Amino acid sequence: xxxxxxxxxxxxxxxxxxxxxxxxxxxxxxxxxxxxxxxxxxxxxxxxxxxxxxxxxxxxxxxxxxxxxxxxxxxxxxxxxxxxxxxxxxxxxxxxxxxxxxxxxxxxxxxxxxxxxxxxxxxxxxxxxxxxxxxxxxxxxxxxxxxxxxxxxxxxxxxxxxxxxxxxxxxxxxxxxxxxxxxxxxxxxxxxxxxxxxxxxxxxxxxxxxxxxxxxxxxxxxxxxxxxxxxxxx
Amino acid sequence: xxxxxxxxxxxxxxxxxxxxxxxxxxxxxxxxxxxxxxxxxxxxxxxxxxxxxxxxxxxxxxxxxxxxxxxxxxxxxxxxxxxxxxxxxxxxxxxxxxxxxxxxxxxxxxxxxxxxxxxxxxxxxxxxxxxxxxxxxxxxxxxxxxxxxxxxxxxxxxxxxxxxxxxxxxxxxxxxxxxxxxxxxxxxxxxxxxxxxxxxxxxxxxxxxxxxxxxxxxxxxxxxxxxxxxxxxxxxxxxxxxxxxxxxxxxxxxxxxxxxxxxxxxxxxxxxxxxxxxxxxxxxxxxxxxxxxxxxxxxxxxxxxxxxxxxxxxxxxxxxxxxxxxxxxxxxxxxxxxxxxxxxxxxxxxxxxxxxxxxxxxxxxxxxxxxxxxxxxx
Numbered sequence: 001x002x003x004x005x006x007x008x009x010x011x012x013x014x015x016x017x018x019x020x021x022x023x024x025x026x027x028x029x030x031x032x033x034x035x036x037x038x039x040x041x042x043x044x045x046x047x048x049x050x051x052x053x054x055x056x057x058x059x060x061x062x063x064x065x066x067x068x069x070x071x072x073x074x075x076x077x078x079x080x081x082x083x084x085x086x087x088x089x090x091x092x093x094x095x096x097x098x099x100x101x102x103x104x105x106x107x108x109x110x111x112x113x114x115x116x117x118x119x120x121x122x123x124x125x126x127x128x129x130x131x132x133x134x135x136x137x138x139x140x141x142x143x144x145x146x147x148x149x150x151x152x153x154x155x156x157x158x159x160x161x162x163x164x165x166x167x168x169x170x171x172x173x174x175x176x177x178x179x180x181x182x183x184x185x186x187x188x189x190x191x192x193x194x195x196x197x198x199x200x201x202x203x204x205x206x207x208x209x210x211x212x213x214x215x216x217x218x219x220x221x222x223x224x225x226x227x228x229x230x231x232x233x234x
Numbered sequence: 235x236x237x238x239x240x241x242x243x244x245x246x247x248x249x250x251x252x253x254x255x256x257x258x259x260x261x262x263x264x265x266x267x268x269x270x271x272x273x274x275x276x277x278x279x280x281x282x283x284x285x286x287x288x289x290x291x292x293x294x295x296x297x298x299x300x301x302x303x304x305x306x307x308x309x310x311x312x313x314x315x316x317x318x319x320x321x322x323x324x325x326x327x328x329x330x331x332x333x334x335x336x337x338x339x340x341x342x343x344x345x346x347x348x349x350x351x352x353x354x355x356x357x358x359x360x361x362x363x364x365x366x367x368x369x370x371x372x373x374x375x376x377x378x379x380x381x382x383x384x385x386x387x388x389x390x391x392x393x394x395x396x397x398x399x400x401x402x403x404x405x406x407x408x409x410x411x412x413x414x415x416x417x418x419x420x421x422x423x424x425x426x427x428x429x430x431x432x433x434x435x436x437x438x439x440x441x442x443x444x445x446x447x448x449x450x451x452x453x454x455x456x457x458x459x460x461x462x463x464x465x466x467x468x469x470x471x472x473x474x475x476x477x478x479x480x481x482x483x484x485x486x487x488x489x490x491x492x493x494x495x496x497x498x499x500x501x502x503x504x505x506x507x508x509x510x511x512x513x514x515x516x517x518x519x520x521x522x523x524x525x526x527x528x529x530x531x532x533x534x535x536x537x538x539x540x541x542x543x544x545x546x547x548x549x550x551x552x553x554x555x556x557x558x559x560x561x562x563x564x565x566x567x568x569x570x571x572x573x574x575x576x577x578x579x580x581x582x583x584x585x586x587x588x589x590x591x592x593x594x595x596x597x598x599x600x601x602x603x604x605x606x607x608x609x610x611x612x
Contacts, residue, residue, distance in 0.1 A: 007438030014435040015372055028379075066411065068393035098304040131307030131399050136407070145393065180411060 066178075068145035070125045071134055073167045074174060081168045082117065086142035089118040093134035093143055101127035102134065121164040125151060141189055147177050252280060255593070259288055266607020270584075270596065277592045282585045289611040297571040302328055302403070302538045305571070309558075310397040312573065313609040315355050318347040318388070319551045321401035326482060327547025327558040331540035334404035334532045341484045342525040343406055346418065347391070347398075348483075348549070349514040349521070350384050353425065355552035356465075356507040356514075357381055357432075359604045363504060364436060366601035367445050373435060380428050383421050390414055404532035415522060422518045429511060437508065446500035450587040450599035453498060460583050464554025464576050466603060469506045470498035476550035487524075488517045500602040507604075539566050553577050553604050573612060577605040 021028035076084040089106040105120035134143050146169065153159025175182040258269035267288035273281035293312065297305040309324045310317035322344055329336065336344075358381050361374030385395040391410045392400035400407055436442055452462070457470040467474055475492040477485040493509035495502030540562040548557035554576025563569035580603050588596045 005440060007440050007443070011435040011439050014431050017431075018376065066390045066393055096301065096304055098300055098307055129307060129311075130394065130397065131310075132393065132407075133304055133307060133399075136303075 067147045068132060069130055069147050069149050070128055070145070070151070070162070071123060071143050071167070072146040072169045072174075073121060073164065074142055074144055074171055075168055076171050081165075081170070085117055085168065086140050087118050087121065088116040088140055088142070089114075089121075090139070092137050092139065096133055096137045098131060098133055099127050099129055101125070118164060121167060123162045123167060124160060125162055126160040141185055144174055144178075144181075144185070257596075258285075266605065266610065268600075268605070268607055268610070270600070272588075272593060272596065274593055277594070279588045279591055279593055279596055282588045282596065284581060284584050286581075286607065287611050289607045291612065293612040294571050294573060298568055301566045302331075302540075302568060305568075306401070307397065307399045310399055311608060312575065312612065313551070313553065313556075313577065313606045314396055315358065315606055316351045316552050317396060317398045318351040318400060319549060319556065321398065322348055322483075323547055323549045323551065323556045324558045325401045325403055325547075326549060327545050327560050328403045328538070328540075330545040330547060331543055331560065331562050332403070332535060332538065334534050336405055336483075336532050337529040338526050339409075339528040340405040340530045340532070342521050343410065343530065344401065344483055345485065345488070345521045346518060346525070347388075347400065349518045350387065350418070352514045352552045353511055354381050354384050355604075356511050359552075360432070360436070360504065360507060363598075363601040363604075364442065366597050367442060369442075373432070376428075376432065376435070380425065383424075387414065387418055387421060390417075402531065402534070403538060404534035406530045409530045415525065418518075419522050422515055422522065425515055426512070429508070429515075433508060437505070442504075443501065445595070445598060446504060446602070448497070449500045449591060449595045450602060451497060451499045452583060452587055456583060456586060457498065460586075461579050462554070462583060464551065464580065464604075465506045465510060466503055466554065466580050468492065469495035469502040471496055476548060476555055480548065480550075482549055485517075488520050490514075490516050500598055503602040503604075537566065539564070548574070551576055553606070553609075554580055573609075575609040575612065577603075577607075577609040578612075581605050581610060 018028050074086050075081040076086070078084040089104055091104050091106075094100075094102045094104045101124045103120065103122040103124075104118050107115050107117045107119035109115050130145070132145055135145055151160070171182070171186075175186075253274045255272045255274055256269060257272055259267040267286075269285040269288075271283040271285060272279055291311075293308060296308060306321060306324060309320040312320050357377045358374070361377035364373045365371070388398055388400075389395045391414060392398040392407070452466070452470050454471045457467050458472060462470070463474070463476075471494055473492050473494045476482070477490075478492060490513045493506050493513065495506050542562055542564050544559075544561050546557055546559045548555050550556075555574065556576055557574035559570070559572040559574065560568050561570040584600065584603065587599050591599065
């Protein structure tokens with residue numbers, strides 16, 4: 001700018017344009033409205049806190065379908081969620097958790113035999129840092145990230161310690177909050193299952209074939225054993 | 235203007251002496267919890283001692299007690315503005331340990347994420363810098379408005395806005411969702427419009443000029459011998475950029491310029507960052523044009539258990555050279571893990587820059603260094 005103070009005036013023009021523009025142009029708003037997010041993906045808008053009607057899923061208070069907050073345990077529906085819980089209490093996530101916020105105890109039946117499900121599964125969400133390492137290391141797709149964020153509690157210790165039953169969520173719920181991720185995960189699981197079954201089938205067939213071959217070989221051997229006798233008789 | 239006519243009172247028993255002021259520790263939202271012990275002669279800084287460690291979290295020792303992968307989310311929390319570049323530097327170091335080939339698409343996405351991070355860092359740094367000058371709020375909020383758009387992109391890709399935890403040894407954790415690249419392009423295309431406006435708002439403002447030009451000069455020799463890196467080194471007139479020098483990742487495929495200053499004062503440091511954002515946009519455009527389809531994860535070993543080795547992985551972070559030095563001893567945990575944080579090493583010349591300046595300028599100089607105390611204290 002050539003005249004003194006011109007830089008300040010042109011700067012003020014910018015602020016004035018932003019001030020006036022903020023009434024018309026959503027781009028000028030300091031809090032943007034997420035209008036550029038893809039259409040048809042839920043939820044469209046993060047909305048303002050507390051909930052804006054209809055914008056957030058009523059029962060989940062999720063932010064967006066990409067966000068992650070704290071882990072949850074998946075089950076596949078059924079009468080009791082514990083019947084179909086995917087977690088087998090292998091404790092890999094407990095070992096790998098960077099801030100060590102997971103605590104697992106295995107369940108045993110009356111004979112003292114492990115029944116491959118967690119008796120206790122606690123996550124201290126005051127320690128959890130939402131890093132998703134547990135999700136990645138889980139070989140059973142049993143733990144995934146929830147996006148529920150309204151977890152504040154007046155109880156400083158108990159309120160932030162999520163127990164197994166608080167963490168248990170159905171796969172349908174997972175599909176509701178993270179539709180794309182859940183679909184991809186289900187597809188991958190189905191593929192893995194199919195591959196496993198195919199492998200099982202292949203090994204079973206191979207075993208069957210082997211058994212048949214063995215039986216045939218035995219039969220041949222028996223026939224050979226018997227054949228000299230036949231010659232004698234003839 | 236007529237000089238004010240006053241007489242100094244000279245009287246026995248009235249003595250002048252140096253004044254010691256403890257500036258800080260301040261709230262983390264500005265730069266972090268940082269304190270300066272300043273000795274003042276009137277308004278002039280005679281001596282300055284930076285005091286830090288308020289945010290020490292034992293980062294390096296923690297890493298020695300957990301697996302290589304489990305440390306990745308902790309690197310997010312070093313410099314919490316630039317979690318993506320922190321991830322990248324750590325991944326680069328660890329990838330040298332086991333020699334994983336990173337797929338093409340992942341390399342492109344890494345560059346895109348790193349350059350978006352650079353935009354986030356520089357745009358908010360400039361906001362904080364003028365905030366330190368006294369322009370409270372307005373430029374910072376304009377900057378945060380743009381930053382928000384990029385953080386939305388990060389959230390879509392990685393699930394979190396700031397603590398992304400997105401890079402993995404050998405690639406990325408997941409592919410970006412459908413339509414993400416189109417949105418990234420939209421953000422990149424709209425960014426120059428904001429930059430034009432931002433430059434108009436700040437770069438010629440007489441108050442900023444008079445408060446920053448000639449303030450806090452850092453000579454070329456001192457900058458080099460003190461190990462200063464990043465925009466601060468380039469502002470002192472050394473065109474040194476690891477993206478050009480090392481060409482890590484696939485940076486050798488992009489055409490971009492490295493802006494550098496002449497004077498090494500606060501204004502140069504400010505302008506170098508403004509210009510760097512333009513170059514980042516150039517890189518982003520080229521990367522978004524050329525990104526191929528394909529895998530995003532290389533063949534990483536299932537259990538990350540490297541052979542004994544020593545590696546150093548470094549990148550040109552938005553604040554300077556960010557390096558991770560790892561010693562592997564054949565176990566799943568690193569034997570030694572060391573971070574070379576750019577903020578910390580850039581902070582070491584604070585005293586040299588502040589000596590002889592006014593106390594009000596010490597704040598400006600601190601702002602122009604671009605530190606994040608999460609990284610300084612670790």
